[in-house]
Amino acid sequence: MVVYLVGAGPGDPELITLKAVNVLKKADVVLYDKLANEEILKYAENAKLIYVGKQAGHHYKSQDEINGLLVEEAKGNDVVVRLKGGDPFVFGRGGEEILALVEEGINFELVPGVTSAIGVPTTIGLPVTHRGVATSFTVVTGHEDPTKCKKQVGWDFKADTIVILMGIGNLAENTAEIMKHKDPETPVCVIENGTLKGQRIITGTLENIAEKDIKPPALVVIGNVVDVFKEMNQISD
Numbered sequence: 001m002v003v004y005l006v007g008a009g010p011g012d013p014e015l016i017t018l019k020a021v022n023v024l025k026k027a028d029v030v031l032y033d034k035l036a037n038e039e040i041l042k043y044a045e046n047a048k049l050i051y052v053g054k055q056a057g058h059h060y061k062s063q064d065e066i067n068g069l070l071v072e073e074a075k076g077n078d079v080v081v082r083l084k085g086g087d088p089f090v091f092g093r094g095g096e097e098i099l100a101l102v103e104e105g106i107n108f109e110l111v112p113g114v115t116s117a118i119g120v121p122t123t124i125g126l127p128v129t130h131r132g133v134a135t136s137f138t139v140v141t142g143h144e145d146p147t148k149c150k151k152q153v154g155w156d157f158k159a160d161t162i163v164i165l166m167g168i169g170n171l172a173e174n175t176a177e178i179m180k181h182k183d184p185e186t187p188v189c190v191i192e193n194g195t196l197k198g199q200r201i202i203t204g205t206l207e208n209i210a211e212k213d214i215k216p217p218a219l220v221v222i223g224n225v226v227d228v229f230k231e232m233n234q235i236s237d
């Protein structure tokens with residue numbers, strides 16, 4: 001028995017890796033989240049498919065329940081795939097699932113995926129680093145676990161580019177915090193449904209981006225690289 005923790009990429013089904021496709025083809029069971037694109041599941045032609053993501057109006061599985069199910073399926077099958085959007089270790093709770101498997105002595109392998117944090121900006125032609133403009137980038141969550149006794153995100157990042165995942169619900173609060181450390185005129189680009197049919201690109205500044213109509217899933221890129229993107233794609237606000 002082996003469990004593969006597999007990244008499905010940011011949405012476009014062609015952005016899955018060849019290794020992920022080969023693992024899905026030999027899967028007996030696939031446990032999957034709300035993927036940006038379920039078309040990928042077609043590769044798991046012989047597998048039992050188990051949805052473990054959130055469902056509007058329904059009770060959804062807690063992380064402990066998912067860990068338990070993963071262990072149970074691993075004990076009863078040769079090849080179990082745990083499929084996650086983007087990369088399994090970028091805000092994917094993949095580490096917690098691996099620790100649960102280790103505790104039970106279950107073998108595991110990892111298949112990285114194209115994370116939305118970089119794959120989505122690159123797809124629209126937005127470089128997260130650019131010579132002379134940005135030599136560093138930070139990827140951060142915009143939604144810290146509210147049950148934490150102490151917040152870990154301080155928003156005083158030194159990186160030239162900030163990429164925020166899960167950042168739409170708290171965009172006004174978070175941009176207000178960032179403006180304590182960065183110029184309010186710093187350019188911002190939000191990409192909704194990146195790499196998918198409904199993709200939308202919204203640009204603005206730290207000061208005004210929260211006023212715009214934005215719906216998740218979306219990610220936020222902050223920094224002067226957004227001006228490089230606009231120049232490359234001849235976009236004006």
Ligand SMILES: C[S@@+](CC[C@H](N)C(=O)[O-])C[C@H]1O[C@@H](n2cnc3c(N)ncnc32)[C@H](O)[C@@H]1O
Pocket residue numbers: 010011036084085086087088089090091092114115116117120164165166167191192193194195196216217218219
């Ligand atoms: C729980 S995190 C998982 C990230 C994932 N593991 C990855 O590496 O991309 C989900 C967040 O990723 C971002 N995201 C994922 N897919 C996206 C897409 N196709 N377009 C825009 N943002 C996306 C959004 O910020 C979303 O709230």
